[in-house]
Amino acid sequence: MATLTGPDPAGRRLLARLTPGPGGWQVTAATVVTIAVALGLSALLIAVTGGSPSASVQALYQGSMASPRAWSNSLLYVAPLLLVAVGACVSARSGFFNIGQEGQVLIGALAGAWVGLRLALPGPLLLVVVLLAALLAAGGWAGLSALMYRFRGVNVVVSTLLMTFLAQQLVAFAVNTPWLLQESRLGTGVVSPQSNPLPENARLASLGEYPNLQVNGGLILAILVAVAISLAMTRTRWGFRLKMLGLNPVTAQHAGVRVGALGGMALAISGAFAGLAGALLLTSPIGSHRLQPGMSLNLGWDGLLVALVARNNPLLAIPVAVLFGVLRAGSSFLAATGVPSFLVDVVKALLVLAFVAPPAVIALLRRRRAGGEPAGTPPPTGGLPTPTPSTGEPAAPGTEVPAIDVPEATGSRETGSGPTGSEKTTMEGRPA
Amino acid sequence: MSAADNIATILSSGARLTIPLAFAACGEYVAQRAGTLNISVEGMMLGAAFGSVAVASATGSATIGLAAGALVGVLVAVLHANLSHRAQINTFVVGLVLNALVLGLTSYLITISSFTGHQVWRVDIPVLRDIPIIGPMLFVQRWPAYLLLIAVPLTWWLVERSRWGLELRAVGENPQAADVSGIRVNHRRRQALLFCGLLAGLGGAYLAVGEVGSFNQNMTAGRGYLVIAAVIFGAWRLGRTMIGCAVFGLADAMRLALPALGVTINSQLLIAAPYLLALLAMLVFATQHREPRALAKPFQRGTT
Numbered sequence: 001m002a003t004l005t006g007p008d009p010a011g012r013r014l015l016a017r018l019t020p021g022p023g024g025w026q027v028t029a030a031t032v033v034t035i036a037v038a039l040g041l042s043a044l045l046i047a048v049t050g051g052s053p054s055a056s057v058q059a060l061y062q063g064s065m066a067s068p069r070a071w072s073n074s075l076l077y078v079a080p081l082l083l084v085a086v087g088a089c090v091s092a093r094s095g096f097f098n099i100g101q102e103g104q105v106l107i108g109a110l111a112g113a114w115v116g117l118r119l120a121l122p123g124p125l126l127l128v129v130v131l132l133a134a135l136l137a138a139g140g141w142a143g144l145s146a147l148m149y150r151f152r153g154v155n156v157v158v159s160t161l162l163m164t165f166l167a168q169q170l171v172a173f174a175v176n177t178p179w180l181l182q183e184s185r186l187g188t189g190v191v192s193p194q195s196n197p198l199p200e201n202a203r204l205a206s207l208g209e210y211p212n213l214q215v216n217g218g219l220i221l222a223i224l225v226a227v228a229i230s231l232a233m234t235r236t237r238w239g240f241r242l243k244m245l246g247l248n249p250v251t252a253q254h255a256g257v258r259v260g261a262l263g264g265m266a267l268a269i270s271g272a273f274a275g276l277a278g279a280l281l282l283t284s285p286i287g288s289h290r291l292q293p294g295m296s297l298n299l300g301w302d303g304l305l306v307a308l309v310a311r312n313n314p315l316l317a318i319p320v321a322v323l324f325g326v327l328r329a330g331s332s333f334l335a336a337t338g339v340p341s342f343l344v345d346v347v348k349a350l351l352v353l354a355f356v357a358p359p360a361v362i363a364l365l366r367r368r369r370a371g372g373e374p375a376g377t378p379p380p381t382g383g384l385p386t387p388t389p390s391t392g393e394p395a396a397p398g399t400e401v402p403a404i405d406v407p408e409a410t411g412s413r414e415t416g417s418g419p420t421g422s423e424k425t426t427m428e429g430r431p432a
Numbered sequence: 433m434s435a436a437d438n439i440a441t442i443l444s445s446g447a448r449l450t451i452p453l454a455f456a457a458c459g460e461y462v463a464q465r466a467g468t469l470n471i472s473v474e475g476m477m478l479g480a481a482f483g484s485v486a487v488a489s490a491t492g493s494a495t496i497g498l499a500a501g502a503l504v505g506v507l508v509a510v511l512h513a514n515l516s517h518r519a520q521i522n523t524f525v526v527g528l529v530l531n532a533l534v535l536g537l538t539s540y541l542i543t544i545s546s547f548t549g550h551q552v553w554r555v556d557i558p559v560l561r562d563i564p565i566i567g568p569m570l571f572v573q574r575w576p577a578y579l580l581l582i583a584v585p586l587t588w589w590l591v592e593r594s595r596w597g598l599e600l601r602a603v604g605e606n607p608q609a610a611d612v613s614g615i616r617v618n619h620r621r622r623q624a625l626l627f628c629g630l631l632a633g634l635g636g637a638y639l640a641v642g643e644v645g646s647f648n649q650n651m652t653a654g655r656g657y658l659v660i661a662a663v664i665f666g667a668w669r670l671g672r673t674m675i676g677c678a679v680f681g682l683a684d685a686m687r688l689a690l691p692a693l694g695v696t697i698n699s700q701l702l703i704a705a706p707y708l709l710a711l712l713a714m715l716v717f718a719t720q721h722r723e724p725r726a727l728a729k730p731f732q733r734g735t736t
Contacts, residue, residue: 045540049540049544051544097522097524099471099528148711148714152714152715154711154715155714155723155727155728157469157728158469158660158714159711161471161660162657162661162664162710162711163707163711165654165657165707166704166707166708166711169703169704170700170704172700172703173698173700173701301532304528305528305529305532308525340539340540340544342536342539342540342543342649343536343540344536345532345535345536345539345540346533346536346537347536348532349530349532349536350533352529352532353529353533356521356525356529357515357521360515360519360520360521361519363520364518364519364520
């Protein structure tokens with residue numbers, strides 16, 4: 001820190017950006033308002049389309065929170081969401097924005113399924129190996145994007161996005177290919193392609209039943225990871241470098257951070273956590289212990305949204321992931337009552353906007369009020385359509401008459417003497 | 433069926449699959465040249481597809497539906513532009529959220545409403561369509577397909593030859609310099625996005641009221657992402673982008689046609705091919721700096 005508080009202008013700029021923009025209470029108030037608006041819009045949508053908002057809310061609640069069994073269902077989704085989100089926090093903090101989690105989840109599940117079905121290891125060792133394989137494979141998959149950036153300058157967002165679709169086809173290929181992971185069933189019959197179920201000792205145990213409330217081991221793992229990453233990001237040198245890299249890569253480089261290595265590592269870590277989430281899907285009841293093409297269930301995209309709402313803070317991601325898990329569990333229950341469960345996707349998107357927009361909008365309003373419209377007001381040099389100064393017409397209030405375009409307009413034609421001529425016309429151009 | 437007939441069938445279905453991509457790719461090309469890596473093109477297409485079918489069903493005219501679809505595309509673009517270039521929210525965040533919003537909204541609305549099918553009329557030129565192999569591809573299409581003959585040259589002229597396009601490219605390459613010389617950077621980016629919304633909307637609407645005639649849940653099925661891949665594959669040149677769209681459309685047509693002909697090519701590979709090609713193209717072209725330098729970099733006055 002000491003080196004950054006010196007006279008170095010770049011360092012000062014970095015620290016200036018570390019100070020929060022809009023005040024905390026303003027953001028909080030605005031967020032409350034925007035959430036109310038989002039929920040109001042959702043209710044309006046249900047009402048307009050002939051449904052009953054209160055019945056829908058009731059169904060959501062019944063399916064996700066009303067009973068311990070419903071809670072168990074919600075919590076099952078929380079673990080993969082949280083893991084993806086924590087990874088997304090790491091990569092977003094470093095400025096290397098990873099949006100390929102959906103594919104990385106699948107790659108993790110693919111690697112986990114392959115190891116789990118091919119290796120015969122005793123007891124829980126197999127489970128550990130499955131999780132590790134998923135971690136490494138998805139980390140490597142995301143690492144490919146980092147390598148492409150490092151050696152060929154390929155845009156990370158684009159490559160992670162494109163590789164998502166490759167991962168989807170890779171999984172489809174794996175479960176359609178007999179020698180790879182296609183289910184070997186004795187009878188014939190048209191089934192959706194999938195792999196064989198994982199053996200018993202590769203499944204995540206439920207940590208006991210507390211009157212009907214089942215807590216899956218994955219949830220504990222995900223929370224531990226979130227806490228550990230949060231500590232690492234706030235308390236270690238690595239975390240500080242990561243933040244510096246994300247806020248100002250140039251300064252970070254001057255301060256001795258190896259941009260490619262650190263950013264690539266962040267990308268690989270975020271991929272690894274997404275892969276771990278894929279392994280959790282595979283080894284918990286959600287994925288029915290089989291590799292299936294659609295098994296990621298958009299949890300990769302949703303996990304990304306969780307990180308956005310949590311503003312890249314892993315600890316904050318825990319409650320947000322619970323909220324998203326509740327919505328997800330509730331939506332399947334909602335479908336049973338006849339209301340289309342897609343409605344929940346709309347609510348979710350509106351909620352994300354409601355959480356994400358306030359700080360940006362407040363900052364925008366502040367810039368407006370301060371007079372400096374963000375890249376909006378054109379400098380009067382624009383298209384040089386009106387060389388007015390010589391005619392004595394006042395320029396638009398608040399804008400200076402720039403001295404540079406005056407010689408072009410009048411000076412060169414009249415006298416040809418640069419500095420004095422231009423000075424004179426500028427003086428004339430400003431009426432008293 | 434003779435071999436020539438098979439080729440003609442594959443070519444004409446390839447063309448039909450290419451056309452929506454080509455419209456949207458024109459728009460995405462403009463947005464990317466201005467420096468916006470617009471991910472919400474998927475949402476623009478999907479929303480437009482829904483809007484076109486809804487309006488066509490309400491008015492009974494597929495053509496009005498087509499226009500309405502284009503307007504829905506513009507509407508999504510307005511949202512995206514204001515959130516990302518006015519309020520300065522991360523453009524990928526905005527794109528992802530808009531995609532999720534449009535997907536959820538259209539999926540929800542289609543389950544609670546029913547529309548009658550409408551299709552725009554088909555151009556079928558009597559003599560020319562009998563030209564072997566290329567006849568059905570060129571002369572038997574829904575009429576909006578021929579709008580491409582205007583849209584592509586117009587886009588090229590706008591970007592490469594007009595003053596607006598010159599400033600647009602400047603904004604995409606070096607927004608600071610553009611700002612200093614008096615171009616309103618974010619204003620120009622918003623305009624480019626609106627243009628993108630119009631054309632992506634046209635592409636999505638063409639898919640719905642042109643080819644299919646109705647709306648299915650998530651009917652664009654990732655075509656928007658394919659469009660982004662096409663622009664990258666085209667190395668930010670309009671002509672190559674169009675070739676990319678044609679390659680992708682043809683690969684799609686082959687995937688549907690080849691099993692029927694008894695040819696077995698791995699279908700997963702064919703689906704993955706466009707994305708793989710786009711990645712390879714990026715790896716090859718990366719050193720030539722074809723990418724707009726400020727692509728996906730937000731611009732705000734006073735920051736370097």
